[in-house]
Amino acid sequence: MTDILVVNNLKKAYQSNVVLNDINVVVKDQEIVSLMGTSGIGKSTLLRCINKLETIDSGEISIKGIAITDKNYQEQIGLVFQNYNLFPHLSVLENLIQPLLIKKIDKETAIKKADELLAKLNILDKKLAYPNQLSGGQKQRVAICRACMLNPKLLCFDEPTSALDAASIEDVKKTIKELSNDMAILIVTHDENFARAVSTRIIKMQDANTLN
């Protein structure tokens, strides 16, 4: 199976505090990798670095060979935030198609893709609703759709179970397994049960280094 995410010798420090010290990680296609570790150990930082939300001090990150410095990198990766960060002033549909419209993709194509994903995640009936009208689980499904609109090769989740009830957690597990047919998945979580149930591989972080 092909390597999707390749992280080499990643170093990141906040002033004198070294958070990530020579991290190496590989995630292959169709893998579901959970990144675990105690609070504050740097797993969120690692996720943020991969998603270009933080700058790195040294090291290489690439997705399917496309380096993080390349302008096409952002399209390869999708992120489902812990608090979803849906755009509150836009409807569900608008939340989904806007990222495509700004890339000059025509509206019809965008709506088609949105409908596809909404159906897949079982939330097509909420197409015209606004985020404030959705439950936590529903918001997450919309967030997942939005992250998938640009066909990312790697889909990241930041603490996907923290705000969900048991039923919704089951839904997410199913969804992630389905999605892994088409992409690699990287999850940051502290929920061991969830990680065991859904992952193909678990990485534990200790100190500033990873341990497989």
Add this chain to the structure above:
Amino acid sequence: MKKLLTALLTLLVLSGCSTASDEVTKTLEDAQTDGIIIGLDDTFAPMGFRDEDNNIVGFDIDLSQAVLAKLDITDITYQPIDWDMKETELYEGNIDCIWNGFSITDERKKTILFSDPYLADSQIIVVRSDSDLVGLDDINNITLAMQKDSTASEVVYASDVLSDSSNELIEYGTNIECFMDLEAGRVDVIVCDNIMGRYVMAQRGMDQYTILDVDLGVEDYGIGFRQADTDLVDSINEALQEVKDDGTYDEIFAKWFGE
């Protein structure tokens, strides 16, 4: 603050540190070809103000028309300005003269070149017609109202009797407010200039008031020009005299001040 800025700007102009074009000036010839801009506060009845049809009318308007006609100056613009900014407007060339019941004082002569006087204005003391006050000796232990920063207020402060500590002095922005207070009984005495005062009293009903027989001095109205415009002022003075001599002046006077 307005005064501060005006003083500052006037100082800048007079100290010649203007980086704008050369000092602004207008000769008679300039006025005949390019026209003249007369600056006025268009709220100042009866000298120069807007009537109900929004036309600028007044004693000064009619007089200026007559005087300038004698000089073949036909392009006349009446430019409304804020009275506090008049010197600044004049020196920046936005207007060419100030013609609006402008009192000639020594203080003003320092920066303004005045024409010959064209109207004498005195200060009067007004009381309610039912008042016991008759002369200056009666004016103690009373409340007196006057317009702020006017010749009337100067006269009051210069007079020992009027500004005696037993009197309460109140300054208002306009003469109207003084008269309203007099009628309401909140003040006993008003000091104001004759022309403005009579205009207000005529509007509100002369029978409510009595003008005391007290001479507080006379002040003349003149037309204010930039100090460099001596040529223009000389011509204006000549024309002014002609207008007085041929009876036009008396006609205009009668129109606005009766008698």
Add this chain to the structure above:
Amino acid sequence: MDLFIKLLPNLVNGTKITLFVFSVTLIISYPLSFLLTFLQSLKNKYLNFILKIYIAVERGTPLLLQLMFVYFGLPYFNITLDRMSAVIVAFVLNYTAYFIEINRGGIEAIDKGQFEACKVLGYSKIDTYKLIVIPQALKITLPSVSNEVLSLVKDTSLVYILGVTEVLKVGRTAVNYYATAIPFIYVGIIYLVITYVFARLLKQLEKRLTYYD
């Protein structure tokens, strides 16, 4: 009542000027403020320094003084404007500065996650501001903006200093002409009507924006 009818034509003309200054200022300064707020976000040191000084001057000096400076002071720098242009320039400079500060506050109130979502979805800085940030900031800042709008209605009375006749000056002229203070009551009523209308409009706008609360 008789007096009111006599004054009506002039009051209408004065009100037209009041509304003209009000609307031109608003139409230019509010959008302009968003442009400058966006430029501010680019964190260019030099630009932000200039903006900082500009905003401090505009908010730290009276609008009346600014009017006087633009009309009477600029000729010394070889910039001579006619009266109405000076009015508009001074008003726009002043109100844009206030709006920039208000916008900034509104943008800071927006959850950082919104910016991060944009980054991750590949939004350009301009798109981020145009599509996500400004629409949300508009809603958050509407109460403050409403205050400024109502202030603007009343600030238009300051144009008298440049000899421009708006409705309050019309009132003053009438007071002197008819030697009665009643015209001030009419002017007061006109201001109340104008501010009431705009206050209502803004309230409606606020209501319409709560659809996604």
